[in-house]
Amino acid sequence: MDPDPGKTMRPTEPETDRGEGRAAARSLLVKGEEPSEGFMGVAEELLAVRSTADRPGDLRRALDLVLDFAGPGFTVERFTSAGKPSALVYHGAPRPRFRVILNAHLDVVLAPPEQFRPRRAPGRLYARGAQDMKVSALVEALVFRELAARLPYPIALQLVTDEEVGGRDGTLHQIERGVTGDFVIIGEQSGLRLVTDSKGMVTVNLRSVGRGAHGAYPWLGDNALLKLHRTLDDILARYPVATEEVWRTTVNVARVETFDAARNQVPALAEAWLDVRYPPQDADLNGRTAEEIAAYLGSFCAPGVTPVVEHVDPPHHADPGRPEVLGLQRAARNQGYDGGFLRKHGAADGRFYYQRGIDAVIFGVGGDGQHGPDEYVDTATITPYYLALTEFLLALSSP
Structure with missing residues (x-):
C-alpha cells in the first residue's frame, strides 16, 4: 500500500471563476422542484469524468472536483492505497470520532466513451454514474458544506474511488487508519428508501490442473478445461442461475479461461472466476472462514480442481429500530417518500463498518439502469x- 500524503486545511482564498460557478450551484430549490441549473451543470461536469479503475488520473480528477464543490475551510485528509486516492473531509482538528459519516464513491464501471457524455430528458439525467452514484455524492458534499460547521456534533464526508473494484483501498483503508463513527450513510441509489440488509460476498478462483497432450490424441492427456466445466455444472446445480429476483445465494461465473495458444492442444491448466453473494440464512457460507468455505466448495470439485477463496465479506445488517435509522426514515417521509426498508443483493462499503460494529445504511437518490447503457438519475x-x-442531520442529537 502506498503511504498516505496526510491532512491539509483547504484554503479560504477567493475561488476562481469556475469555483464561483460551483459555489452558485450549492443551492437547491424547494421541495417538489427540480435542482438548480447550476447544480445540474456541476453534475454533468462530474459525470463526464471517466473515473474508471484503469484511469488513475481521472479518479483523482473526480475526487478533486467534489472536494472543490464541498468548498474551502475544512480539514482534508488524503489517502492513497494501491494507486486509488480517497479523502476524508471534516471541520476542525484533530480528527474526532464522527457522529455521522457521509460516504460516497466516485468511481464507475467501464463504459464506452459516449456514456460519459451526459444528456438530459424530462425528469432524467443520463450518463454512466448518474444513478451509481455521482449525483448522490454531490448532494452529500453540498449538505456537508452547509452543515458541518453548524452542527453540535462532528460529521465527515468520506470520498473514495475504488468501491466498484471492492472498496478495500478506499473505505477499508481509511477505517484501518482509525477513521470511525457512530452511524454511516452510504449514498448509493435507493430512491430515498433505506437499505438495512445486503448480501455477503465471496470471491473465488477455481484452478484446474490436468495433463497436456496433442489435440489429436486426447486419450494421452487430461483436459483441465473439461474438469473445470464439470465442477461448474455441479456448483450451479446447487446454486441455479436466478431468472428473477430472489433472496438466496447466487453464483456468477465471470470468467473461464485456459492458457493455451493452440487449438490442437489439450489444456493442462484452466481457471474460472466466481462471484458468490449470500444471505445470512445460508449456513454453509455465513459465519465461515475462507478456509472453511474453500473446503465446502471443494466438495463440488472434480479431481484436480481446487477452489481458492480470495475474499469473504459477511452480510451487512443495520438495526431498523435504531434511532438514527428511524430519524432518516422520518425525514424521507417528510419529503413525500415512504422511506421503506430494502434488501440489496450487491455489497457496498457499509459492510466494512458493519464488521466493526458500526451501523450503516444505504440511502440515495432514485433512477435506473445501474451499470447499463441507459443509466439515469x-x-x-x-x-x-x-x-x-439536511432535516435528518439538524434533528439528530449528540450521542
Missing part, C-alpha cells in the same frame, strides 16, 4: 434527497 429525487439529509 431521476432528477425529481435530487432535491428531496438533499432536504431529507
Whole structure:
C-alpha cells in the first residue's frame, strides 16, 4: 500500500471563476422542484469524468472536483492505497470520532466513451454514474458544506474511488487508519428508501490442473478445461442461475479461461472466476472462514480442481429500530417518500463498518439502469434527497 500524503486545511482564498460557478450551484430549490441549473451543470461536469479503475488520473480528477464543490475551510485528509486516492473531509482538528459519516464513491464501471457524455430528458439525467452514484455524492458534499460547521456534533464526508473494484483501498483503508463513527450513510441509489440488509460476498478462483497432450490424441492427456466445466455444472446445480429476483445465494461465473495458444492442444491448466453473494440464512457460507468455505466448495470439485477463496465479506445488517435509522426514515417521509426498508443483493462499503460494529445504511437518490447503457438519475429525487439529509442531520442529537 502506498503511504498516505496526510491532512491539509483547504484554503479560504477567493475561488476562481469556475469555483464561483460551483459555489452558485450549492443551492437547491424547494421541495417538489427540480435542482438548480447550476447544480445540474456541476453534475454533468462530474459525470463526464471517466473515473474508471484503469484511469488513475481521472479518479483523482473526480475526487478533486467534489472536494472543490464541498468548498474551502475544512480539514482534508488524503489517502492513497494501491494507486486509488480517497479523502476524508471534516471541520476542525484533530480528527474526532464522527457522529455521522457521509460516504460516497466516485468511481464507475467501464463504459464506452459516449456514456460519459451526459444528456438530459424530462425528469432524467443520463450518463454512466448518474444513478451509481455521482449525483448522490454531490448532494452529500453540498449538505456537508452547509452543515458541518453548524452542527453540535462532528460529521465527515468520506470520498473514495475504488468501491466498484471492492472498496478495500478506499473505505477499508481509511477505517484501518482509525477513521470511525457512530452511524454511516452510504449514498448509493435507493430512491430515498433505506437499505438495512445486503448480501455477503465471496470471491473465488477455481484452478484446474490436468495433463497436456496433442489435440489429436486426447486419450494421452487430461483436459483441465473439461474438469473445470464439470465442477461448474455441479456448483450451479446447487446454486441455479436466478431468472428473477430472489433472496438466496447466487453464483456468477465471470470468467473461464485456459492458457493455451493452440487449438490442437489439450489444456493442462484452466481457471474460472466466481462471484458468490449470500444471505445470512445460508449456513454453509455465513459465519465461515475462507478456509472453511474453500473446503465446502471443494466438495463440488472434480479431481484436480481446487477452489481458492480470495475474499469473504459477511452480510451487512443495520438495526431498523435504531434511532438514527428511524430519524432518516422520518425525514424521507417528510419529503413525500415512504422511506421503506430494502434488501440489496450487491455489497457496498457499509459492510466494512458493519464488521466493526458500526451501523450503516444505504440511502440515495432514485433512477435506473445501474451499470447499463441507459443509466439515469431521476432528477425529481435530487432535491428531496438533499432536504431529507439536511432535516435528518439538524434533528439528530449528540450521542
